[in-house]
Amino acid sequence: MSSFRKRALDEFSSHKAERFYLENAPVSQYFGQNVFDVEKMRRYLSAEAFDAVQLAVNDGVKIDRGVANQIASGMKAWAIERGATHYTHWFHPLTDATAEKHEAFVDPSKNGGVFENFKGEALVQQEPDASSFPNGGLRNTFEARGYTAWDPTSPAFIIDQTLCIPSVFVAYTGESLDMKTPHLKSLQQLDKAATDLAKMFDTKTSRVNVMLGIEQEYFVVDEALFRARPDLMLCNRTLIGHTSAKDQQLEDHYFGAIPSRVMCFMKDFETEAFKLGVVLKTRHNEVAPNQFEFAPYFAEANLSVDHNLMMMILMRKIAKKHKLKVIFHEKPFAGINGSGKHCNWSMFTNQGVNLLSPGKTPRNNIQFLSFFVSVIKAVYEHHHLLMASAASLNNSYRLGGSEAPPAIMSVFCGTTLTELLDSIENMLITDDSVENKAIKLDIVGKIPEILPDNTDRNRTSPFAFTGNRFEFRAVGSSVNVASSMFVLNAAVAQQLSKFKSLVEKEISEGLTKDEALLKIIRQFIIESKAIRFEGNGYSEEWHKEAARRGLKGISDLPEAFRAYLDPKTIKLMEETEVLSVREVEARYEVLNEIFIKKLQIEARVIGDLTVNHIIPTAIKFQNSLIQNVLGLKELFSEEEYKVMSERQLVSIRKISGYIQQLREDFHALVQARKEANVIASYPERAESYSANVLPYISKIRITVDKLEMLVDDELWPLPKYRELLFLR
Ligand code: ADP
């Protein structure tokens, strides 16, 4: 043992010693120690088992039962060595949370003791029942069991001494009950379509992977203060609360020095993340006070999503040790920035080529443009669905305000690429005169000189090209991004296939490959032009302009969810085999169900806050004013009293008015809920909640926030924004 390590062990308790050691050891020394990655597989698996996993990961080859036993046994040996006592299939139901049902490794042995047991069948498939997760009616019959099945493309890992095996969750009919299944299917489809097209440029291409870099924004608050707020406790957002006199106006938090309490939390969290094989790359303060962000280095999309969900689990756990609470809600505090989960998205071939990176030669750039315009076309064709895929009650409080992108889809390309697309659009491609041929070639020749400007930034765009990838910024901070990514992947797969078949048709009709490619590139540019927008997405003009262009934004959620039932969506999902009609309908049902339940909880909580916290406090304060006025009357002359009591009486009246208003609105809110609750169909109930319940939640808030400014600070029953928002 090195003297360094020995000192650490002498000086600290075992947990602290590990931290001391890890903090001072290079990350590369403990990176990935809690993941059953390729290196561990090589050590713990037989050659046959190792090859089987690699084939499953790289080529989707099914693993047979015999080999599965060998894999399970290697995994068990490794996990037990790392101190694991339990294993679980770790899956992603339609709730945005992750799910786990632990099983102990131990089984009773014949002689009365126990032995550690983990068979191939337990690794490959389990039946956790898990019938209480939302399923949109897919499991209405008694035999509709739910199964989890191992996803070998995402390595198993250990959290809390439990071996977690990433899994899909499906009904016994094969219908998906989770977020992972459609995401995996969409990745396969995109791989197929993109590989087919990429082969036109490089015959050695045999695989295209989607790469995803997820930037996670979040808030951190003191745990005790969090617990003192029923709204934060139960809804993860403040339903009431006046803004702090100072919050983000001075922009002094953004990129500032990270508060030391948060820094301690981040270090602990990062250490655990590194052990889980996640390359956390970036950390910084975000714009709002107490708002932060981390971004790992981008990775294959399925893995990247799993990592993001693992990080959310870790952060919650580790924050607890620091008496902090992490808030992933999209808009925990009114009036300041909300949080998103920016999805940086690109496609890489097995040759290591980023298909969205403009290249150095004309050939590469025709390739780049083929993929680039296909993505833009995909976003155009399914713009409403893509926005709907990011729409949720939480996110509806965020989108369109305080730096969040608006709820209308548009694509930002940057000046250089916009000019290039425009110049291609203006080419006279149908004319075969010598002169125009020259223009064509000239255009091809020009492309390599035009490198996109990496520094181009347009924060108001929901879908921006940022040099070598697209960044989808509308996605909310609390969700599993697979819910948006499978839509994007499916849409792009569809357009790539279409692009390729159109090009082939042109070639069969006599055009050269380059001519055919350019012609279809131009066609896609023209057809999807309406989605491109370089200006300010917040402006009134853009909203009008977007409507003129036929772009459909999101204003009402139940209406937005209907995008899933649009024949265009059904066609997309069926064509790409990402979801069946029944699965789409089930998801639509679940979206409405979750929307209703969240709104119902918010309505109940604000009702409780109003009646049991705010009104009694207002009355108490009002009584003290009344007491004061009566005292003044007793002590002073009529004239003096008049002057002294004038403002007091105004306040007393004001408070009375607010209390009266709150009582009325509370009553109306309860009525609206009651009326909505008897509506049997989820979509219709959601409409009623949206139209009749939602408005009262914001109405009540306005009144309560006015009272907060009137009532004695000492009496106010809830921690205020200024107390919640400034960790040091
Ligand atoms: P920003 O300046 O947008 O805040 P960040 O550095 O916070 O950027 O995050 C950018 C994210 O994009 C990181 O996760 C990074 O790894 C990822 N990224 C970079 N290049 C690509 C790419 N080609 N494809 C996908 N993601 C990428």
Ligand code: MG
């Ligand atoms: Mg960032």
